[in-house]
Amino acid sequence: MSTATVQEVEDAAAALVAAFAEGRLDDYFGAFAPDARFVFHTTSRRLGSTAEYRNLWQRWVDEDGFRIRACTSSAPVVQLFGDTAVFSHDVETTVATHAGEETVHERETIVLVRAADGRWSAVHEHLSARTTA
Template identity: 50%
Template structure:
């Protein structure tokens, strides 16, 4: 397979795990040293562990991912071991057990790096509001 198709497959698996709220599988898609920049957070999260702690806080408040779909995926291959994946993403979430479902319209950039074992892992994720929501 090519870098492009490998990264697309890794991104699709990540989106599928996220959309199914399969937390362990989702976080396994990130390198331990990954960084995260989210529009709903005041600053940069500097590790996967920091993001996992934040995720558990959200879950304790009733957060749950109900579905996620990727639109207009694109891969920019940098070299044999690095690539940038971008897409528009639509995520259905519940904020608390008694809250109504809401859909978030966002754009996402993920930088992938091939690990020594050959697995494509995200080393940086940047999430922003999509001004062109459907």
């Protein structure tokens, strides 16, 4: 496989973030490999698959009325390692639940791999709280 360009990775990450921000859940979850892993500071344990994450998301919707109102990505950094890339950025997300709206500030790292067909797939996501200081 050929070496990736930073622009390809940025485009794949931007598509993933846009799908998240716009509530296009099939596109969002479709950006992840089925066996992707997820580490979120808001959950008590690591999630072992995209299906497990999607089930958790649906529980948030059903129990809390969870929905994304807005999401802004800033300060992106891409590191290339052949057909693997690490994308990290700062994220500001406004979410709504039955309790109201809240804007959270986080840092996110997404590991992507390039398939033989050239498509980028996210295989790991790590989300952590970001201080505003």
